Amino acid sequence: MSDYQTIVIGAGPAGTAVAYPLAAKQRVLVIERDLFGGTCPNRGCDPKKMLYSAIETKLLANHMQGFGLSGEPQINWPDLMAFKRAYTSQIPVGTQRGLTSAGITTIHDAPTFIDAHTLQIAGEKVTTDNIVIATGQTPRALDISGHQWAKTSTDFLDLDQLPNRITFIGGGYISFELANIAAVAGAKVTLIHHNDRPLKAFPQDLVDALINQMTAIGIDVKLETTPTEIQQSSGHFTVQTSNGAIESDLVINATGRIPNLAGLNLSDIGVLTDEHGIQVNDHLKTTVENVYAIGDVVSRREPKLTPVAGFEGAYVAQSILGSTTAPIHYPVIPTIVFGTEKLAQVGVSVNTALAQPDVYTVEHLDVTHWYTYNRIKDPTAQALVVKDAAHNVVGIASLSSVADELINTFVDQLTPTGSPIYAYPTPASDLSYFA
Numbered sequence: 001m002s003d004y005q006t007i008v009i010g011a012g013p014a015g016t017a018v019a020y021p022l023a024a025k026q027r028v029l030v031i032e033r034d035l036f037g038g039t040c041p042n043r044g045c046d047p048k049k050m051l052y053s054a055i056e057t058k059l060l061a062n063h064m065q066g067f068g069l070s071g072e073p074q075i076n077w078p079d080l081m082a083f084k085r086a087y088t089s090q091i092p093v094g095t096q097r098g099l100t101s102a103g104i105t106t107i108h109d110a111p112t113f114i115d116a117h118t119l120q121i122a123g124e125k126v127t128t129d130n131i132v133i134a135t136g137q138t139p140r141a142l143d144i145s146g147h148q149w150a151k152t153s154t155d156f157l158d159l160d161q162l163p164n165r166i167t168f169i170g171g172g173y174i175s176f177e178l179a180n181i182a183a184v185a186g187a188k189v190t191l192i193h194h195n196d197r198p199l200k201a202f203p204q205d206l207v208d209a210l211i212n213q214m215t216a217i218g219i220d221v222k223l224e225t226t227p228t229e230i231q232q233s234s235g236h237f238t239v240q241t242s243n244g245a246i247e248s249d250l251v252i253n254a255t256g257r258i259p260n261l262a263g264l265n266l267s268d269i270g271v272l273t274d275e276h277g278i279q280v281n282d283h284l285k286t287t288v289e290n291v292y293a294i295g296d297v298v299s300r301r302e303p304k305l306t307p308v309a310g311f312e313g314a315y316v317a318q319s320i321l322g323s324t325t326a327p328i329h330y331p332v333i334p335t336i337v338f339g340t341e342k343l344a345q346v347g348v349s350v351n352t353a354l355a356q357p358d359v360y361t362v363e364h365l366d367v368t369h370w371y372t373y374n375r376i377k378d379p380t381a382q383a384l385v386v387k388d389a390a391h392n393v394v395g396i397a398s399l400s401s402v403a404d405e406l407i408n409t410f411v412d413q414l415t416p417t418g419s420p421i422y423a424y425p426t427p428a429s430d431l432s433y434f435a
């Protein structure tokens with residue numbers, strides 16, 4: 001008999017989502033090398049949105065100036081950080097305790113595969129029937145001279161004091177979200193992106209509108225700007241770029257994330273990987289029969305998000321328990337950038353629709369005069385609606401203060417059966433806790 005029926009490597013949203021349902025019927029071990037809870041609650045979605053709470057409130061208050069509200073709220077960074085830390089400091093212990101209470105064994109270590117059924121853990125050989133790899137991703141380092149001076153989103157989300165001048169490198173989710181937090185909190189912010197298409201999965205019109213909002217609050221968004229070197233002098237930094245030099249007190253590299261594969265010894269046991277992560281089939285099995293991979297560490301088309309990691313964890317638990325033999329079927333997956341306003345989309349994307357004009361139409365709606373947006377004086381609220389040939393709404397993208405709520409409503413409409421995936425973190429993504 002094996003020591004365990006399932007061993008899960010990584011205790012983030014994916015790893016915990018597979019471990020809990022298995023625990024009722026199996027001997028389960030979860031191994032975590034760093035912080036139990038993983039990226040999202042410790043150094044990702046949750047702390048970011050704790051900081052965003054004050055930022056969002058200030059932005060909403062600004063919109064209402066002259067409409068019954070006067071006096072601008074001020075951000076106090078150390079207090080905001082204390083608010084965030086009061087939450088994050090509880091996560092690792094709380095997560096580990098939760099797993100233990102469910103009967104799951106936990107070990108703090110980084111295991112190595114010996115064969116498809118054996119791992120070296122804390123100096124011992126441990127055997128198991130199934131292994132689930134849920135090791136997530138880590139920031140990609142810049143490949144330029146002085147790259148060591150650049151910090152990451154993890155550092156930004158734990159700053160004691162807000163530096164005066166911050167440069168964000170990269171035009172993806174992380175840069176757009178954190179640049180907005182930094183600017184509204186009072187920093188002078190520059191965001192540089194190497195081509196003309198930041199946030200490229202989102203509709204260009206809405207990204208342009210978001211950049212206009214960011215420019216209006218003082219963020220310098222520099223497109224077609226490639227960093228070439230980072231120099232340090234007396235604790236200050238100069239980012240040399242293809243478009244001139246930028247002086248900064250802090251440089252954040254957010255040019256993407258790479259899968260956590262090092263040290264696992266995957267190639268020796270025949271688990272195939274590529275630059276995006278571990279290759280899996282439509283049952284989330286790797287190239288080795290009893291070894292699965294879930295969450296951000298997987299190489300797949302679907303976006304790397306917390307609710308997707310949780311969905312995959314729940315699916316693999318069902319597979320291992322024999323409650324399903326069907327391939328995984330993803331419902332529509334909503335995505336949101338929490339910026340000056342929220343940029344959100346779900347269903348058939350506007351980019352897909354524009355590329356297939358014989359199949360889809362795209363309608364642009366200025367919704368500022370609609371009651372919902374007029375009530376909160378949302379100055380640039382807009383939506384793009386994708387319809388199929390039968391005039392059914394099959395996709396929506398929106399930029400507004402309440403685009404998160406709108407997008408989750410469309411999730412319900414576009415997911416008539418099965419388990420929906422709601423954008424995280426939102427009230428809709430809490431729905432399962434009521435069950």
Ligand SMILES: Cc1cc2nc3c(=O)[nH]c(=O)nc-3n(C[C@H](O)[C@H](O)[C@H](O)COP(=O)(O)OP(=O)(O)OC[C@H]3O[C@@H](n4cnc5c(N)ncnc54)[C@H](O)[C@@H]3O)c2cc1C
Nearest residue numbers: 010012013014033038039040044045135136295296305306
């Ligand atoms: C700044 C930021 C903001 C984000 N905001 C959002 C958001 O608003 N909404 C959203 O949906 N998603 C967001 N994400 C993405 C989200 O955090 C991830 O999609 C999610 O955490 C993936 O879960 P996971 O379990 O696959 O990986 P992770 O959460 O990364 O967990 C993997 C765990 O495995 C551990 N591990 C790695 N290697 C080993 C090893 N060899 N041995 C043992 N343990 C190991 C790691 O320490 C980690 O704890 C954000 C990410 C970042 C960085």
Ligand SMILES: NC(=O)c1ccc[n+]([C@@H]2O[C@H](COP(=O)([O-])OP(=O)(O)OC[C@H]3O[C@@H](n4cnc5c(N)ncnc54)[C@H](O)[C@@H]3O)[C@@H](O)[C@H]2O)c1
Nearest residue numbers: 170171172173174175192193194254255256257304336337
């Ligand atoms: N709200 C959310 O759901 C949310 C928030 C944050 C992160 N995330 C997740 O985390 C992942 C990682 O986020 P990210 O922002 O680090 O990555 P990303 O892949 O979203 O964006 C990185 C960007 O940097 C650009 N880039 C690459 N090299 C560059 C260079 N040398 N100079 C300038 N720009 C360069 C890329 O073209 C890309 O647009 C996201 O893809 C997403 O899955 C989600």
